[in-house]
Amino acid sequence: MNQDLYQFALRLADTSLTMGQRLAEWCGHGPYLEEDVALTNVSLDLIGHAQMFYQLACDNSETSTSPDDLAFLRDVPEYRNPLITELPRGDFAYTTLKQYFIDVYHLHLYQQLSVSSDEQLAALAQKALMEVKYHLSRSEAWCQRLSLSTEEAHEKMQKALDDLWFYTPELFETDESMQRLMTASVIPDMGAIQTVWQQQTEQLLEDCQLAKPENGWMATGGLVGEHTEHLGYMLADMQFLQRAYPGCEW
Template sequence: MATQINNKALHTYLLRLADSSLTMGQRLAEWCGHGPYLEEDVALTNVSLDLIGHAQIFYQLAVALSDDSQTADDLAFLRDSHEYRNPIITELPKGDFAYTTLKQYFIDVFSVQLYQALSKSSYEPLSLAAQKALMEVKYHLKRSEAWVERLSLSTDEAKVRMQKALNDLWFYTPELFETDAALNELIEQGVIADLLALKTKWNEQVKTLLQRCQLEIPESGWVATGGLAGEHSEHLGYMLAEMQFLQRAYPGCEW
């Protein structure tokens, strides 16, 4: 007899996937017209559009599990910051190009490993969505990994900026792998990925590149947390105020 899936827990997890992709995509969109050169400007914008597309897919899956009349647009544009379930790292300001590059690399490694695991989900709609997203995030990782290496091993200024970005971002990454009792139940059922297993793989892959790039992982006992429970930095509120303005000012508008 098949085990009953906890739809409420799965709905929350789908929001986590969607909110993470949306906030990352929105931050990358801020580079449009400000990239270091034209080709990279276009590349950053394309990655942003991919991530926003992933967000739409996951929001639609969440809507399908909900009993209310909310649409994917409602979930993206009509929720307040405390209702978002993304990890804090995705909402942080874009910073300089080194900061964006390293943040994107951390997320790309996580996304490739995550979607590979979710492609085997026992919940078929999630499996199919992950398979589609995986094709795109593999390209994202190839690109961001090359940039991390290129910047770290180039000029003294670029190396300093990359090390500063690592010092600032490293302690936001553990939150990517946080779970709770409801998610652990979904993991046991094979519905979602085993995040603790992913953490081990993520650390191995990321630390190998950082060592090759001669970057030093900072030491600290501080770790960011709270985003997955709706406790966010002030940065998310400012982002949503800009991102949601049209939909809130003109409810139901289409363009």
């Protein structure tokens, strides 16, 4: 069971870390000062969540390791984040919609993890949930503002939806390890999470007058370490300092 929880904690941590890193790229490039600060704060929250879940992974690891080792000394095939979080930053509409999809996912996932049979996981989920609620209120409001404002903003939101929608089903993929955790009530039924996620996101798309794309190709691979080329470039930037100066600490 420890190895199963280790793998799941990595998935949580890698998802938050890659999302946080992409949002950090907006620092100094936000549409205006207040939003620049808000994006940076959400980025810091997500990186903080990653640190918590990396520590959980370390506590369940069969080898001696640290959160820094997991964040900075693994290569692309060892990461377990879904592909959507490693995609390039894109424009503000693209970032906003991607963040909304992840926020809804985290909201429902952490709500259920808060009553996990694993007390440590439950406590971490409860802590992260407080910040995720703010993240969602912000990204949801921005989706509405952009979609229902100018024609250009609406077109950019529709393009972002067309580009991102087929990456979202991967958020709910499971493997044998996660199935065992679900059986033990350590993690929730991901199918049920997907159902409530879809209901909430589709209602927002309707409210925002955005047309959901037709069924088609679906992204997959992150859960088994198969990633896009974008993750390699991200890690090259993110891991440079630790690899250039092994063992360095703030």
